[in-house]
Amino acid sequence: MTHPYLALTDADKAEMLRTIGVSSVEELFRDIPAGMRLGRELDLEPALSEQELSAHLGELAARNVDTTRELSFLGGGIYDHYVPAVVDAVLQRGEFLTAYTPYQPEMSQGVLQSIFEYQTAICELTGMDVSNASGYDGETVTADACYIAKHATGRTTVVVTEATNPQVRQVVKTYAPGFGLEVVEVPHRGGTTDPDELRQAAEGAAAVIFQQPNFFGCLESAPELAAAAGDALPIAHVDPLSLGVLEAPGRYGCAIALGEGQAAGNFPSYGGPHYGFLAARQEFIRRMPGRIVGETVDTAGERGYVLTLQTREQHIRREKATSNITTNQTLLALAGLVYLTWLGPQGLRDVGETCLALAAHTKQRLRERAGVELVFPDQTTFKEFAVRVGRNARDVIRDARELGVHPGYALGRDYAGMDDVLLVAVTEKRTPAEIDRLADVLAEVGR
Amino acid sequence: MKLIYEKSQPGRRASSIPRPEGLPEPEVPEGLRRAEPPRLPEVPEFELIRHFTELSTRNFGVDTGFYPLGSCTMKYNPRVNERLVTLPGFANLHPHQEEDGAQGALELEWRLQQILAEVTGLDAVSLQPAAGSQGELTGLMLVRAYFEDKGESQQRRKVVIPDTAHGTNPASVTMAGYELTHVQTDARGNIDVDDLRGKVDESTAALMLTNPSTLGLFDENIEEIERIFHGAGALMYYDGANLNAVCGISRPGDMGFDIVHINLHKTFSQPHGGGGPGGGPIAVRGMLEPFLPTPTVISRDDGSFGLDFDRPKTIGKVRGFTGPFGVFVRSYAYMRMYGPQLREMSEAAVLNANYVLARLKDAYDLSFDRLCMHEFVLSAKSLKRDHGSTALDVAKRLMDYGFHPPTIYFPLIVPEALMIEPTETETKETLDAFCDAMLAIAREAAESPELLKEAPHSRPVRRLDEVRAAKNPVVRYGFAAANPVAAEAPQGT
Numbered sequence: 001m002t003h004p005y006l007a008l009t010d011a012d013k014a015e016m017l018r019t020i021g022v023s024s025v026e027e028l029f030r031d032i033p034a035g036m037r038l039g040r041e042l043d044l045e046p047a048l049s050e051q052e053l054s055a056h057l058g059e060l061a062a063r064n065v066d067t068t069r070e071l072s073f074l075g076g077g078i079y080d081h082y083v084p085a086v087v088d089a090v091l092q093r094g095e096f097l098t099a100y101t102p103y104q105p106e107m108s109q110g111v112l113q114s115i116f117e118y119q120t121a122i123c124e125l126t127g128m129d130v131s132n133a134s135g136y137d138g139e140t141v142t143a144d145a146c147y148i149a150k151h152a153t154g155r156t157t158v159v160v161t162e163a164t165n166p167q168v169r170q171v172v173k174t175y176a177p178g179f180g181l182e183v184v185e186v187p188h189r190g191g192t193t194d195p196d197e198l199r200q201a202a203e204g205a206a207a208v209i210f211q212q213p214n215f216f217g218c219l220e221s222a223p224e225l226a227a228a229a230g231d232a233l234p235i236a237h238v239d240p241l242s243l244g245v246l247e248a249p250g251r252y253g254c255a256i257a258l259g260e261g262q263a264a265g266n267f268p269s270y271g272g273p274h275y276g277f278l279a280a281r282q283e284f285i286r287r288m289p290g291r292i293v294g295e296t297v298d299t300a301g302e303r304g305y306v307l308t309l310q311t312r313e314q315h316i317r318r319e320k321a322t323s324n325i326t327t328n329q330t331l332l333a334l335a336g337l338v339y340l341t342w343l344g345p346q347g348l349r350d351v352g353e354t355c356l357a358l359a360a361h362t363k364q365r366l367r368e369r370a371g372v373e374l375v376f377p378d379q380t381t382f383k384e385f386a387v388r389v390g391r392n393a394r395d396v397i398r399d400a401r402e403l404g405v406h407p408g409y410a411l412g413r414d415y416a417g418m419d420d421v422l423l424v425a426v427t428e429k430r431t432p433a434e435i436d437r438l439a440d441v442l443a444e445v446g447r
Numbered sequence: 448m449k450l451i452y453e454k455s456q457p458g459r460r461a462s463s464i465p466r467p468e469g470l471p472e473p474e475v476p477e478g479l480r481r482a483e484p485p486r487l488p489e490v491p492e493f494e495l496i497r498h499f500t501e502l503s504t505r506n507f508g509v510d511t512g513f514y515p516l517g518s519c520t521m522k523y524n525p526r527v528n529e530r531l532v533t534l535p536g537f538a539n540l541h542p543h544q545e546e547d548g549a550q551g552a553l554e555l556e557w558r559l560q561q562i563l564a565e566v567t568g569l570d571a572v573s574l575q576p577a578a579g580s581q582g583e584l585t586g587l588m589l590v591r592a593y594f595e596d597k598g599e600s601q602q603r604r605k606v607v608i609p610d611t612a613h614g615t616n617p618a619s620v621t622m623a624g625y626e627l628t629h630v631q632t633d634a635r636g637n638i639d640v641d642d643l644r645g646k647v648d649e650s651t652a653a654l655m656l657t658n659p660s661t662l663g664l665f666d667e668n669i670e671e672i673e674r675i676f677h678g679a680g681a682l683m684y685y686d687g688a689n690l691n692a693v694c695g696i697s698r699p700g701d702m703g704f705d706i707v708h709i710n711l712h713k714t715f716s717q718p719h720g721g722g723g724p725g726g727g728p729i730a731v732r733g734m735l736e737p738f739l740p741t742p743t744v745i746s747r748d749d750g751s752f753g754l755d756f757d758r759p760k761t762i763g764k765v766r767g768f769t770g771p772f773g774v775f776v777r778s779y780a781y782m783r784m785y786g787p788q789l790r791e792m793s794e795a796a797v798l799n800a801n802y803v804l805a806r807l808k809d810a811y812d813l814s815f816d817r818l819c820m821h822e823f824v825l826s827a828k829s830l831k832r833d834h835g836s837t838a839l840d841v842a843k844r845l846m847d848y849g850f851h852p853p854t855i856y857f858p859l860i861v862p863e864a865l866m867i868e869p870t871e872t873e874t875k876e877t878l879d880a881f882c883d884a885m886l887a888i889a890r891e892a893a894e895s896p897e898l899l900k901e902a903p904h905s906r907p908v909r910r911l912d913e914v915r916a917a918k919n920p921v922v923r924y925g926f927a928a929a930n931p932v933a934a935e936a937p938q939g940t
C-alpha cells in the first residue's frame with residue numbers, strides 16, 4: 001500500500017520507468033558500489049499511523065512537567081511570557097510555514113516584506129540602523145558579533161562580562177579558536193560589572209560584550225560599560241521585552257545590539273527553535289552575517305523587497321563570506337514581528353512595567369514571608385533576581401517541586417560560591433497569588 | 448501593499464497586559480530609562496490578522512504548489528507534526544527544567560539520536576547544531592579536537608572541498624580556522640581522483656563531500672576517495688544536504704564517512720518557515736564521540752534519560768540547550784510515520800527526479816548524461832546562445848505557469864544552471880504538468896523570447912531590481928512619510 005506521504009501508483013511507476021528507460025527502481029541506484037549498499041531493511045520500529053503517532057507523542061509529552069502543570073519561576077535566558085493567539089494564527093499559514101528562503105522575490109513578497117518589517121522593528125527596539133533577518137539564537141548571534149568585531153578591528157581578543165549568560169559565554173568560547181580569538185572574562189562585583197575594571201580589560205580588544213539586564217537580572221550601568229569599551233566595539237546582549245522601559249543600546253553608544261528573541265513571541269519549547277536578533281550601526285552593514293532584506297522597485301516602478309547585499313554571503317563569497325549561515329530562524333522571527341505588532345509601543349512598555357512591578361513585589365514578599373535574603377540587595381533588577389535560600393538550591397528546587405512549584409534556576413550550576421542561590425524569574429504571567437504561593441513554599445523548604 | 452507601519456495610528460493597540468493592583472511603582476534609574484519609545488506598529492488585532500493574511504497570499508510554499516528548489520528538498524510537511532509541537536508538554540517545557548520533569552523530551556531526543564545513528568550508519572549523535580551550516584562548523588571543530596588530541600593539529604591544516612560544494616562548506620572551513628584545498632570535477636561529474644591524489648597528504652585534516660553531489664550524482668569513485676583520505680590519516684565529512692536520495696539504500700557510515708550532518712528541515716520534513724528554522728544534528732564514528740558538544744542526551748541503566756555535562760574532551764557548546772527541540776518533535780514524528788519505509792521515500796524521490804530528467808533532457812542542455820539521484824542540473828546555455836534566454840528568464844517564466852522555480856546558477860561549474868529537485872511527495876500529474884511547462888518555455892524562448900524576458904506576468908510584483916537594492920540599501924522603514932516630525936530628526940540616530 002502506498003504510504004500516506006507518497007503518491008505514485010504501480011501503474012505510475014511502470015510508466016515512469018519506461019520513460020526513463022530502465023527496468024526497475026533498483027537500477028536507478030546502479031552508481032552506488034555494491035559494498036556500500038545497506039542490503040537490509042533499516043533497523044527501525046515499524047511505521048505508525050497518524051493516530052498511533054499522536055498517541056505515542058501525547059504519551060511522551062505527558063511525561064514532561066511543563067509550565068502549565070507546575071507553577072514556574074524559571075528563567076535564566078528563556079522565559080514564560082504570554083504568547084497571544086495571533087502568533088499561532090499567522091505561523092500556521094502554509095504560505096509562510098512551508099516556503100523557503102526567498103531566493104525568487106516575485107514568489108516570496110510575503111516573507112520578504114515581513115522580514116523588512118521585522119528588521120525595522122528590531123532597529124526600533126535597539127536604536128540601531130541595520131538588522132539581519134535573524135540568527136539561530138541569542139548564543140550564536142553573539143559569536144557572530146565576535147566575528148564582525150574581529151574583522152572590523154583586526155584584533156584578537158574579546159572581553160565578555162562574567163555576568164553575561166553562561167551559555168552565551170560557552171558558545172563564544174567554542175567558536176573563538178576558529179576565529180583566532182581569545183576570550184577574556186571580567187568578573188562581576190556585587191552583581192554588576194565595574195566600568196573601570198572593564199576599561200582595563202578592553203584595552204586592545206576587538207569587542208566588549210555585556211548583558212543588560214545581566215544574567216543575575218541586575219541592571220548594569222550600561223552607558224558606562226559602553227563607554228568603557230574605548231576602541232573596542234561595545235556589544236549589548238539585551239532582553240527585547242526590557243526595551244520598552246530600558247534605554248536602547250543604540251542610544252548609549254553600542255556598536256552592536258543582539259539577544260535571544262524567545263521572550264518576544266515564542267514558546268519555551270525546551271530550548272528551541274527560537275531566534276537570535278542582531279542589529280548594528282550602519283558602518284557594519286557589509287560585515288553583517290546572514291540574510292538582509294532591502295527595498296527596491298519592479299519593472300513597473302512598484303515597491304517590492306529582495307534579499308540584498310548578498311555578496312557578503314556564503315553562496316556568493318564562499319570562503320570569504322561574513323558567515324556560513326544559510327537557514328536561519330525566519331518563522332520564529334515572524335512570530336517576533338507579530339508579537340511586537342500585537343504589543344505596539346504601549347504594550348511593550350506595559351509588559352516591561354508589569355515585569356518590573358511584579359518582580360519588585362516578589363522580592364518584597366519573599367523577604368517578608370519566606371525570610372530569604374537578596375544576594376544583591378543594592379541592585380535594581382528587571383524581571384529576575386537572585387536570592388539565598390539557606391541551603392543547596394538544587395535541594396530546595398527538588399523539595400519545592402514536590403509541592404508543585406519550580407522556584408527558579410540554581411546559580412551554583414555556573415557560579416562558584418552560589419550553591420545556595422536561586423535565580424527567580426517573574427513574568428507578566430505570574431499573579432500575586434502565585435507569588436504568595438512561591439513565598440509560602442520557600443518558607444517551608446528554604447532552610 | 449502597505450507596510451504595517453504605514454497602517455499604524457497612534458492610540459490603537461491589539462494587546463492588553465494585566466497589571467495587578469497593589470504593586471509597587473515600576474522603577475528604573477534615571478540614566479537607564481528609555482527616552483523615546485520604539486515606533487512599533489499601532490494597529491487593532493483584526494488589522495494585524497488582515498495584514499499578515501494578505502502578506503501570506505503574496506507568498507508561495509509547498510502547501511501552495513510544486514517547489515522543485517534544488518538542494519533544498521521542499522517536500523510536504525505533515526500537518527499532524529504542527530499539532531504535536533503545540534502539546535503543552537512540549538511547547539511550554541522550560542529548558543532548565545530538572546531531568547525528572549523532562550523525561551518525555553529527553554526520551555524523544557534519545558530516540559531521535561538512535562534513529563539518526565541507524566540511518567547514517569554511525570555510532571553517536573549530537574542534536575545540538577541549529578542548521579546544516581552549523582553542523583558543518585561543529586563537524587570541523589570535532590576534526591580539530593580529534594587531531595589536537597592526537598597531537599597532529601599543527602600539521603593538519605587543510606580541508607579538501609570539491610568545486611561543486613555548497614558555499615557553506617568553504618565558509619565553514621574559514622570560520623573553523625582551516626585552509627581550503629579545492630579539487631576539480633571529472634568528465635562524469637565525479638571528484639577528479641587524479642587531481643585529488645596530489646592534494647591529500649599528512650597536512651590534510653579532512654574532506655568535505657556531499658554525496659550524491661550538488662549535481663545530483665552519486666560519486667562513482669567514492670571507494671577510491673575513501674582509500675585516499677583514510678590512507679593519509681585524514682577524516683571524511685559528509686554534508687547531508689542530499690541524504691533524501693539514499694535513506695535505507697546506502698549510509699554515509701558505510702561509504703566511509705566519519706562525520707555527517709543531517710538537515711532535519713530537508714530530509715526529515717521540518718517546515719522551512721520562509722528561511723528557517725532548521726536542524727543540523729551530527730552523527731560520528733565512536734572515536735569522535737568524546738568531543739561532541741555538551742550536554743549529550745544519555746539513557747541510564749534505570750531506564751531514565753538524562754543530560755551529560757561532564758565531558759572533559761568536549762568542543763563546548765555550539766548553541767543554547769540541547770538544540771531546536773520543536774524541530775526534533777517534527778522530525779521524530781516524521782520518521783516514526785515511515786519507519787523502515789524511509790527507503791520507499793528515497794526511492795520515490797529518485798524515481799521522480801529521473802522521470803523529470805528523462806522528459807526534459809532533450810529540450811535543455813545536460814552536462815553529465817547519467818542517471819541522477821534525487822535531483823539533477825540542467826543548463827539553459829543553448830537557450831541563451833540561440834535566443835538570449837537565460838536560466839533566470841526560464842525561472843521567472845515558470846512562475847507564470849504556477850510553479851516555484853528551481854535553484855538557478857548553482858552549482859557554479861554548470862553555466863546557466865537549473866537545479867531541479869522534485870522530492871518524493873508529488874503526483875505524476877504534477878510532475879507532468881511541470882515538464883509540460885518547461886518544454887513550453889523552451890519553445891517560447893525560440894518563438895517569443897520577450898515572454899521570458901518580461902516574466903513574471905502573473906505575480907503580485909513584476910521582476911524586481913536586485914542591483915538597485917544592493918547599490919543603495921534601504922533595509923528598514925524610514926518613517927518619514929508617516930511622521931513628518933520624525934523626518935526632521937537627525938539622521939543616523
